[in-house]
Amino acid sequence: MKFVRFGRPGAERPGLVDSGGRIRDLSAIVPDITGAALGQGLAARVAGVSVDNLPLVPEGTRLGPCLGNVGNFIAIGLNYADHATETGAAIPKEPILFNKARSCIVGPNDDVVLPPDSVKSDWEVELAFVMSKTASYVSEADALSHVGGYFICNDVSEREYQLEREGQWMKGKCCPTFGPIGPWLVTPDEVGDPQDLALWLEVNGERVQNGSTRTMIFPIARLVADLSRYMILEPGDIVTTGTPPGVGLGMKPPRFLKRGDTMRLGIEKLGEQQQRVV
Incomplete structure (x- = not known):
């Protein structure tokens, strides 16, 4: 569904x-x-x-974030080897975890607002999932039974905040509107194998990201099992699982978002998003 x-x-x-x-x-x-x-x-x-x-919703009605009452918003860094390489980072030996703020969540087609002093805001198409059962010290074999559905996340990131200022990555990950999710939350039975989905992103009509969840370093079952070692995952917690190559930071020269740009992104079986940058 x-x-x-x-x-x-x-x-x-x-x-x-x-x-x-x-x-x-x-x-x-x-x-x-x-x-x-x-x-x-x-x-x-x-x-x-x-x-x-059931009543029909009028065409053109705004779509909001596909999930309400979100708990933790957890993100996985450098989860595609070729993305790690393009950014000059070492390939991680275990999942890199950081947080995004719930307050950055917006609808799939809402505007993305650049912070006033932003100079290096970037795009990241990602597969995200929501927990529907409490998970603590679960095995990889049992992990996916705790997942309630999958959806698209654009993990918008301000690279100067993230990488050039003191502290953790979340400085560049939590700005208002930096977490569009949706349009749909798709149940696992309809998604099938989450490790076999194509994902892509375009900026102003140019395809810049084109990948597959097959190339994740740590698949979703491993992520759930790993996270559940360090925290209790609860229904409503969401995890966004990393991005394939093609981000602006990895281009030569680097390319970042500016006012008036349009991002369009999609994942097989999960629909599409489109955001205007303002």
Whole structure:
């Protein structure tokens, strides 16, 4: 199933993409699309409903972030070997973890706002997932049973904040609007193998990233198992899993976002996003 959230910022309502690609209002069935709702059998409840009888959402209605009530927003750094190489970093021997702020989350087609003194804001198409079950010290074999769905994340990053200022990477990862997610949250049964998805990103119509989740250094099962050693993962926690090569930092010369640019990005089976840079 493909779940969505639609409406004004801060007042999004739950929805479902029907077989014809139209959005149906799920407000009568569930208050919101959350990790907890997924873990409590939301997909099974919706499967027992006549979708054609659900109200249609008017075309052109804004899509909000595909998940509500987000807990932790965890990110994985340098999880594609060729991306590590293009940035001049060593290939990690175990997952690199950092945080993004929940306050940076926006809808898939909302504007991305450059910080006033930004000079090196960059793009990163990534596969993200949400936890639907609590995970603590889980095995890789059992890890994916704790995942409630998958979606696209654009891990927008200010490289000067991230790499040239003192402290941790999260300085360049948490600015408002630096976390577009969606358009859909797709359930695992519809995604199939999350390690076999094409992903891409264009800037002003030019394809700059073109990769596959097959080339992740640490697959999602390993990430869940590894994270659960260091923290309790809870329903509603989201993890964005790293980006393939083609970021602006790795270009020669480097290329960064400027006002008026447009980013368009997608992942196989998970839809597309498009953001204007302002």
